[in-house]
Amino acid sequence: MFDVLQAVAVFFLNPLFLLILLVAVALGYRRVKRERKDFNIRKLPGLTELRRLVADTWLHALILSVLLSGIGFVTDAGWIVLFSIVMLIVLVSFYYQWGSPIYATTLAFFGLVAWQQSGRTFSYRGWSLQDVDLLGQLAITIPVIAGLLLIAEGSLIRKSTVKYASPHLEKTSRGLRAAVFKVKTIWMLPIVLLVPGDMISAYVPYWPQFKLGAESFSFVPVPVLIGFSQIARKRFPDEVFPKLGKSVIWTGIAVTALGLGALYEPLIGWGALVIGVILRTVLTIIVAVQERSGGYAASPSAKGVVIAGVLPGSPAEKLGLKPGEVIRAVNGMHVANDKELYDAIQVNAAHCRLQVADRNGEVRLMQQVLYRHDHYQLGLLLVR
Known part of the structure; x- marks a missing residue:
């Protein structure tokens, strides 16, 4: 042995x-x-x-x-x-x-x-x-x-x-x-x-x-x-x-x-x-x-908040969000930076409704049920 x-x-x-x-x-x-x-x-x-x-x-x-x-x-x-x-x-x-x-x-x-x-x-x-x-x-x-x-x-x-x-x-x-x-x-x-x-x-x-x-x-x-x-x-x-x-x-x-x-x-x-x-x-x-050579795939946009990353297992992943997509509005409110995004999330404590433009610029609407611990843990890494 x-x-x-x-x-x-x-x-x-x-x-x-x-x-x-x-x-x-x-x-x-x-x-x-x-x-x-x-x-x-x-x-x-x-x-x-x-x-x-x-x-x-x-x-x-x-x-x-x-x-x-x-x-x-x-x-x-x-x-x-x-x-x-x-x-x-x-x-x-x-x-x-x-x-x-x-x-x-x-x-x-x-x-x-x-x-x-x-x-x-x-x-x-x-x-x-x-x-x-x-x-x-x-x-x-x-x-x-x-x-x-x-x-x-x-x-x-x-x-x-x-x-x-x-x-x-x-x-x-x-x-x-x-x-x-x-x-x-x-x-x-x-x-x-x-x-x-x-x-x-x-x-x-x-x-x-x-x-x-x-x-x-x-x-x-x-x-x-x-x-x-x-x-x-x-x-x-x-x-x-x-x-x-x-x-x-x-x-x-x-x-x-x-x-x-x-x-x-x-x-x-x-x-x-x-x-x-x-x-x-x-x-x-x-x-x-x-x-x-060329520009950046994920750079700041005047149309909304650009996603740089998504945390595994987070509400953002359940929503199907991907790097490079742009969040234009949250709960009916236009957002331009991360502070505005999380402020808008607080408008509705039960649901988070997003207007998102994908990498090709096509807009889609989605929503996700949020819980108390999710409010500031949507799971997004943002370009800012």
Whole structure:
């Protein structure tokens, strides 16, 4: 039992795993601090990023682990170490624009290439730098891993970023304050990889292992970091991030397909990694440039009060209000700012009747029953 617990501790006491937990808490704290500064209230609890670390990714991690280990894609212990080091550097840098796993997988692979080409010799616990065949199995495995991780990243961006986009206020060129929507988050995929050799079993005798012929293989759990940081300014999050996620998925499919092409020519796998880095970088730059040009999607309006965000579970969410919509009147009274809005709510203690213009300018009427504790907790973050 002690050996089993020791094996589990290899993953849960991994410095990268522990640091990911701490950084997730720090990201939530910084987000809440910024939201309270702009709106005097936070949109989501501070531990949201921590709770989402694996809650959003466990299915992706399970599928990838079964695919990679089940099919028999073998990685390398040295590559895993370099891969973890690169992820660690990205994690502590907080520059999550470059947190896509394609960068870490590629840097770790070509790091091994450069290290091997330097002519130096290195060996540790049965692992030898000279024995790493970068034109063999790894030329297939690493690009396939990179491609599948890109697919997972795109899926997470597409499904898990719109809901958690954090609004904050930014000064426009005219001195007004408009809303921008920022997503800065990390995910962790606990993926099980197949590694040849007995380097791990030398430390933990009961670590899961099997033999194929004369060679031993171990199942190694690796906490894979995916970082994402993007701002929606010209458009709304539901207009930007799903499209970006779809593009990342297609990039991952292309990298995976090219990686499998390394079965015929190993250098195709090398090229797949380079192409993946280029395409992912281009996607990041394109979105950044597009969102910096032009005006703001949620800027002050003379027609009413502009919504910057909606608190989950609030009366405003039950009303179906969305960021970018304009509240023109409340209980029959025209409103131009947040004070007038909440003053108008008090006119009727039982019902809140709103006249709202959607993003296309179409006006609709809606109402919601309010209770005593709702009067000043409609659940809106407003551009002001």
